[in-house]
Amino acid sequence: MADYNPQEIEAKWQKRWEEARVFETEADPSKPKYYTLEMLPYPSGTMHMGHMRNYAIGDVVARVKRMRGFNVLHPMGWDAFGLPAENAAIKNNTHPRVWTNNNIGEFQRTLRRFGFSYDWRREISTCEPEYYRWNQWFFQRMLERGLAYRKKSRVNWCPKCCTVLANEQVINGGYCWRHEDTLVESRELEQWFLKITAYSDQLVDDLKQLEGTWPERVITMQRNWIGRSQGARVKFEIADLSSVKPIEIFTTRIDTTYGATAIILAPTHPLVTRLLQGSPVREQAEPQLARMRQTSVKTADLVTAEKVGFFTGRHATNPFSGEKIPIWVGNFVLMEYGTGAIMAVPAHDQRDFEFCRKYGLPIRVVIQPSSGEPLVEEKMTVAFDEHQNGRLVNSGPFNGLSPDEAIAKMTAFAEKKDFGRGEVVFRLRDWGISRQRYWGTPIPVVYCPDHGLQAVPDKDLPVLLPPNPNLTGEGESPLASTPEFVNTTCPKCGGQARRETDTMDTFVDSSWYFYRYCDPHNDKAPFDSTKVAYWFPIDQYIGGITHAILHLLYSRFWCKVMRDLGLVNHNEPISRLFTQGMVLKGGVAMSKNRGNVVGAIDMAEKYGADTGRLYTLFAAPPEKDLEWNEEGIEGSWRFLNRVFRLVDKHAGAIRATRNWNFDSKGMTDKERDLIRVAYQTMQRVTQDFETRWHFNSAIAQIMELTNEIYLAEPLENGVRPEIRKEVLQILTLLLAPMTPHIAEEMWEMLGNTDGLWNAPWPILANEQLELAKDNEVEIPVQVNGRVRATLKVPADANELDVVAKAKAEPAVARHIDGKRIVKQIYVPDKLLNLVVQ
RNA sequence: GCCCGAGUGGCGGAACUGGCAGACGCGCUAGCUUCAGGAGCUAGUGAUCGCAAGGUCGUGGAGGUUCGAGUCCUCUCUCGGGCACCA
Numbered sequence: 040m041a042d043y044n045p046q047e048i049e050a051k052w053q054k055r056w057e058e059a060r061v062f063e064t065e066a067d068p069s070k071p072k073y074y075t076l077e078m079l080p081y082p083s084g085t086m087h088m089g090h091m092r093n094y095a096i097g098d099v100v101a102r103v104k105r106m107r108g109f110n111v112l113h114p115m116g117w118d119a120f121g122l123p124a125e126n127a128a129i130k131n132n133t134h135p136r137v138w139t140n141n142n143i144g145e146f147q148r149t150l151r152r153f154g155f156s157y158d159w160r161r162e163i164s165t166c167e168p169e170y171y172r173w174n175q176w177f178f179q180r181m182l183e184r185g186l187a188y189r190k191k192s193r194v195n196w197c198p199k200c201c202t203v204l205a206n207e208q209v210i211n212g213g214y215c216w217r218h219e220d221t222l223v224e225s226r227e228l229e230q231w232f233l234k235i236t237a238y239s240d241q242l243v244d245d246l247k248q249l250e251g252t253w254p255e256r257v258i259t260m261q262r263n264w265i266g267r268s269q270g271a272r273v274k275f276e277i278a279d280l281s282s283v284k285p286i287e288i289f290t291t292r293i294d295t296t297y298g299a300t301a302i303i304l305a306p307t308h309p310l311v312t313r314l315l316q317g318s319p320v321r322e323q324a325e326p327q328l329a330r331m332r333q334t335s336v337k338t339a340d341l342v343t344a345e346k347v348g349f350f351t352g353r354h355a356t357n358p359f360s361g362e363k364i365p366i367w368v369g370n371f372v373l374m375e376y377g378t379g380a381i382m383a384v385p386a387h388d389q390r391d392f393e394f395c396r397k398y399g400l401p402i403r404v405v406i407q408p409s410s411g412e413p414l415v416e417e418k419m420t421v422a423f424d425e426h427q428n429g430r431l432v433n434s435g436p437f438n439g440l441s442p443d444e445a446i447a448k449m450t451a452f453a454e455k456k457d458f459g460r461g462e463v464v465f466r467l468r469d470w471g472i473s474r475q476r477y478w479g480t481p482i483p484v485v486y487c488p489d490h491g492l493q494a495v496p497d498k499d500l501p502v503l504l505p506p507n508p509n510l511t512g513e514g515e516s517p518l519a520s521t522p523e524f525v526n527t528t529c530p531k532c533g534g535q536a537r538r539e540t541d542t543m544d545t546f547v548d549s550s551w552y553f554y555r556y557c558d559p560h561n562d563k564a565p566f567d568s569t570k571v572a573y574w575f576p577i578d579q580y581i582g583g584i585t586h587a588i589l590h591l592l593y594s595r596f597w598c599k600v601m602r603d604l605g606l607v608n609h610n611e612p613i614s615r616l617f618t619q620g621m622v623l624k625g626g627v628a629m630s631k632n633r634g635n636v637v638g639a640i641d642m643a644e645k646y647g648a649d650t651g652r653l654y655t656l657f658a659a660p661p662e663k664d665l666e667w668n669e670e671g672i673e674g675s676w677r678f679l680n681r682v683f684r685l686v687d688k689h690a691g692a693i694r695a696t697r698n699w700n701f702d703s704k705g706m707t708d709k710e711r712d713l714i715r716v717a718y719q720t721m722q723r724v725t726q727d728f729e730t731r732w733h734f735n736s737a738i739a740q741i742m743e744l745t746n747e748i749y750l751a752e753p754l755e756n757g758v759r760p761e762i763r764k765e766v767l768q769i770l771t772l773l774l775a776p777m778t779p780h781i782a783e784e785m786w787e788m789l790g791n792t793d794g795l796w797n798a799p800w801p802i803l804a805n806e807q808l809e810l811a812k813d814n815e816v817e818i819p820v821q822v823n824g825r826v827r828a829t830l831k832v833p834a835d836a837n838e839l840d841v842v843a844k845a846k847a848e849p850a851v852a853r854h855i856d857g858k859r860i861v862k863q864i865y866v867p868d869k870l871l872n873l874v875v876q
Numbered sequence: 877g878c879c880c881g882a883g884u885g886g887c888g889g890a891a892c893u894g895g896c897a898g899a900c901g902c903g904c905u906a907g908c909u910u911c912a913g914g915a916g917c918u919a920g921u922g923a924u925c926g927c928a929a930g931g932u933c934g935u936g937g938a939g940g941u942u943c944g945a946g947u948c949c950u951c952u953c954u955c956g957g958g959c960a961c962c963a
Contacts, residue, residue, distance in 0.1 A: 674901050
């Protein structure tokens, strides 16, 4: 009798897998491929059970597919650049590379300890020049095509990170994504941008391809983030200043133009200063403008701030009606969106309504609801902004049209008269990638006093990070104070030149890393396109919902750029996305900062990797958050011990037994029952793995099978050896994707000399399917929907027999005696319901 | 404000297309075993009335459809998440 010793067993099989190179894969067009991966981790601190759950889910997928005969690519790597490494290095007076590589070592050791089936030869680390040189190479391609450009603009600056953030990294209306309590400031800086907006339309349209295979909420979040709105641009001439060009406004409701009672400009609109020149209200207006421009810096406050504004003293002409309406400046109009100017239609837009009420501007109804009380201006308390329901009024020749008809007709009219046109506007902004920090990919350009901006030629890539930077964590990029980095020569004239000292956002690294796994050691190109063509698109991607916008949007963008460069031939990189839940402790996500982590290595040492894997899969369905419970893991540990004891007890006697040939002649009832349960469990578990991803209920089924076998003990009594072996082997195979080490060990104990890694996933033969069928079923008998008895009848019993038998049941008879049966519902093998009066 | 998602025992969670609600596990109770602790094994465990047989209630709440609803429809409450003066 041996005890279950996970430490020994796990080390033994990890070594065997490595020696047999079980998880190493090559592209092979003769086999069906399956590319699955989990989002690459940022190696900070140590791994906790939250990480582990993610990889456990991914490993089940990879192992099941492998057993199903797919050529499976399952790689792992490190998102190794980033601020925490730099900050930690400053704090501990070391180099970011040292800190990062220590962590990578720790992470790698932990992942190996858990026996995840990665092809480690393909491991990548984004902070290595072999990797980041291709970031630079891509940057040059984008620069050539105008997709990378430099401009001075207002950008988000995090005072704690001491760097610029992308719009996607600003959360909760103005806070840093890493420092959730730190307000982002607005600064005017020269920055590098990637022109993701060139792909706005495609990024929205192609979301349709992902419907059904990506979580709906990720698609919705991306759609909202890109924020495409169909509308129109309309010109309003400035009545008092004919020499100044007309004001252009953007609206999605051109049908309400007759109801416009003011034009409102953003405080930073370039026209504002010109309008105030010589204006009768200039004296009062200018201080207000100054105040507004100042307060607009804090974007977070905008949300709650009250609407304020002032009159410019000028008027504009409504191109439809010819009416003169006042031009105002309002703090709620954003320069960044649309044209930075709007027409205020207080009757049909809530914001305009509030603004106009406050400043006594008139309200004019131009859409009357088709049903209910007609609107009366003086009595309105909110704007009427529906456009499904209503008809135009007070709108000249457009009266009587529905808003949708009016939008089409009025846009056409504006185009004909040349004062407006239909336009699509996006919320998405270009991706600001400049970061004023050291630990990232250097942006590969130089500035020559004579030739200006020059790209570093491909042959000179990579532009390496200097080994000994001067890290302070303050002010401008550390690269700027590293003379041996900054001072260089112009690639055009060879004269003195200065390098760009900003580095790239680390989201550049993760935008294409999964392509590199296909060809990780290529030193001629980012990857060989034929290899990528074999593996891509990714069949299954697994990660947290936190990346719903950032990483997953950038990756989609990058894919489209690569397609246009002729490097890949697909539109979307990821066919199927799964977003798993977090592991919580005390109701919040595990994180080092909060000090509520359960270390993965600690768990492996205490219970073994298999128990840790099993528990994270069993405790909750994978998409849900999981509250960590130390008592729960004990249950998984007990279960594995129970299974191990069972196999250990029988192994000696059946080790040499030949596999059963499914001959059902002369089977005892006990044998039949056991085999049936085993095969039924197989069918259900297969379903749970393949189509439903219900790992938790798959495990519950396997536990039930184990309980059934225990109840049938002693098996030696009436169960022949080959059937004992069949049942125990099925139990072992079903566990293999989740708890691979103990499964291998038991497989060997049962007399198999060929590793379990070579075993195919069991698919039931016809004889087995026959044996899996129930020959007797239990049918609940209801009277008026209440269960009164349960009948045991043969499968496929006919209705008359069942009804007769049911009526004979005393508990049924009691409820139908003296009453009339008005209806009889019989669902074969399911239930019988008698409706009486 | 807008858009998603979720509400089932003491707890984590099952329930495929409407068909015995609470599988499986944790915890708890009792018994066996043990010097003891631990482990293991067996039985029980939604609430409620009843000595029992048996009955009634029960999936956040209120209605509805149906022979039958956790599941479908309408309204509503609570929690979680995302976006947010986006014109």
